[in-house]
Amino acid sequence: MEQHFPKGNKPRIVIVGGGFGGIELAKKLRNKNVDVMLLDKHNYHTFQPLLYQVATGGLEADSIAFPLRKIFKGQKNLTFRVTEVHKVDAAENTIETSIGMIDYDHLVLATGSTSNFFGQAEIEYNAMPMKSIPEALNLRSLILQNLEAAQIAADPLLRAQLLNFVVxxxxxxxxxxxxxxxxxxxxxxxNDYPELNIDDVNIYLIEGSPELLGAMSVQAQQKSADFLHELGVTIMNNARVSAYDGAMLSLVDGQHIPSSTVIWSAGVKGVVLDGLNAEKVVRGNRLKVNEINLVDGYTNIYALGDVAAMITDEFPNGHPGVAPAAIQQGKLLAKNLMNIIEKKPTEPFKYFDKGAMATVGRxxxxxxxxxxxxQGVFAWFTWMFVHLMTLVGFRNKLVVFVNWVWSYFSYDRGTRLIIRPFLKEKSTDEELAVQNETKTS
Ligand SMILES: Cc1cc2nc3c(=O)[nH]c(=O)nc-3n(C[C@H](O)[C@H](O)[C@H](O)COP(=O)(O)OP(=O)(O)OC[C@H]3O[C@@H](n4cnc5c(N)ncnc54)[C@H](O)[C@@H]3O)c2cc1C
Structure with missing residues (x-):
């Protein structure tokens, strides 16, 4: 079999995941005396904070993605491969991927997180996740397909299902x-659907706790709820979903909402590769790491960002799953890996919390x-500025800026296209029952 990362005279660092943490680490290893291999199942980096704008037709998918090869153009010590990594063989210092086995001296897992449906297979099958660009495009197609279908739906229950959007x-x-x-x-x-009675379109936001934006200040929580009320969103606090069959959403308290579009943003879990010691996986399916991101129990396997839990007194569940935490860990890990290779002392990670923000419409x-x-208009400008600045690539910054300015003055959104119709693969009740059993057992 072809040797994908042959041993040269430099230590080999393999990074799995070209997200916020992985690319920061790889960039910081530029011109260092190591060989780096970056692996990702996509050939692009995704700017997840703006996925919802792709899903709701506000931005084109291309403007929130950036080719990974372009980021590392000219970085001589880095090789990039598009591949899905399946398994780690820690004893052999090898990973199993869709293009074959890859050897490493140091392995860094920066695989991020995925939607957490808490083992409820029926909900997972029917609700829409929004963690990747393909998922955001599926959602955009579904929303638009449902609006089209509502135009010709005679049955009132079916119309309600098509026009109720639940987050x-x-x-x-x-x-x-x-x-x-x-x-x-x-x-x-x-404007797009003049035959539609706009009052028939309902947007629900369901939250299990008494407030929205649980990690933010009381002012932010109250104000965001006020903003959503002003926009006509029905907020349901202390509400938990018990079932969703693709047409009817049921809540634990017995309420039902007919809906064909349920968007799931109720939780995430780390993407942990097979082959690692399951005892090192803690709450949120994250890998327990020490203060230099070394996975507990291993000597040359590191994890960072959403998939890592660095448990401290201040962060008993690990750091928040946000881009700055992944970026800061990637930056320091580059330094520490070089320290380890050069047999110098390492530096413990210290998280610099930059604060939090959320936008609620224009x-x-x-x-x-x-x-x-x-809160309000100035906060909105701050939100836009911060997101524009953190987007990767000048072209993307420019395209997103122009889009936002255009939408602001025209009150329009440019990308309401069903380019790739969304169709759920059929899954039988028996298959779902088996999935449910496997997940809960
Ligand atoms: C909708 C949404 C909105 C968000 N909004 C914000 C926000 O406003 N502010 C903020 O700070 N954070 C936000 N976040 C969180 C933020 O995006 C994450 O914390 C951040 O992306 C974590 O970085 P990471 O490097 O750990 O993983 P990611 O950026 O998720 O990158 C993981 C990479 O690993 C690759 N990968 C995964 N598994 C494999 C495999 N088996 N083989 C090969 N490649 C693999 C993936 O393709 C991906 O490129 C948001 C997240 C989402 C989903």
């Missing part, structure tokens, strides 16, 4: 998605920068 999970992603759907309803649907956002908190 589950009141964290930043859920709040932003509900706000974007409400803007779509308010400014776009009434002109409205909430920002918590530690003790400085503000």
């Amino acid at each position: 589950v999970g009141g964290g930043p992603t859920g709040v932003e998605t509900a706000g974007a759907l409400a803007e779509l309803k308010k400014h776009v649907l009434k 002109n409205r956002a909430v920002v918590d920068l530690h003790k400085i908190r503000f």
Whole structure:
């Protein structure tokens, strides 16, 4: 079999995942005396914070993705491969991938996270996740297909299913998605679908706890709820989903909402590769790491970002699953890997919390920068500025900026196209029952 990463005279570092953490680490290893191999199942980096804008027709998918080969153009010590990594063989210092086995001296897992349906197979099958560009495009197609189908639906129950949009999970992603759907309803649907009674379109936001944006300040929580109310979103707090069959959503308290579009943003879990010691996987399906991101029990396997849990007194569940935590860990790990290779002391990770923000449609956002908190138009501009600055690539920054300016003045959204119709693969009740059993056992 072809040797994918032959041993030269430099230590080999294999990084799995070209997300926020993986690319920061790889960039910081530029010109260092190591050979780096970056692997990702996609050939692009995804800017996840703007996925909801792709899903709601606000931005084109291309403007939130950036080719990984372009990021590392000219980085002589880096090789990139598109491949899905399946398994780690720690005893052999090898990983199993879709293009064959790859050897490493140091392995860094930066595989991020995926939607967590908490073992409920029926909900997982029927609800829409939004963690990747293909998933956001599926969602965009489904929303538009349902609106088209509603135009010709005679049955009132079917119309209600097609026109009720439910977002589950009141964290930043859920709040932003509900706000974007409400803007779509308010400014776009009434023009695009003149036959539609716009009052028939309903947007629900379901959250299990008493407040939205649980990790933010009380001001941000209250203000975001006010903003969503102003936009006509029905917020249901202390509400938990018990079942969803693709047509009817049921809540634990016995309420039902007919809906063909349920967007799941209620939780994430780390993407942990097979072959690793299951005892090292802690809450949220994250790998337990020490203060230099070394996975507990291993000597040359590291994990960072969403898939890593660095448990400290301050962060008993690990650091928050946000881009700055992944980026900061990637940056320090590059330094520490070189320290380890050069037999120098390592530096423990210290998280610098940059604060949190969420936008709720146009002109409205909430920002918590530690003790400085503000909401409204200025917060919205701050949100836009921060997201534009963190997007990878000048072209992407420009395209997104132009799109936002255009939408602001025209009240329009440019990408309401069903390019690739969304169709659920058929799965039988028996298959779902088996999946349910496997997940809960
Ligand atoms: C909808 C949404 C909105 C968000 N909004 C914000 C926000 O506003 N602010 C913020 O700070 N954070 C936000 N986040 C969280 C943030 O995106 C993550 O914390 C961050 O992406 C984590 O970085 P990471 O490097 O750990 O993983 P990721 O960026 O997720 O990258 C993981 C990479 O690993 C690759 N990969 C995974 N498994 C394999 C495999 N087996 N083989 C090969 N490649 C693999 C994936 O393709 C991906 O490229 C949001 C997340 C989502 C989903």
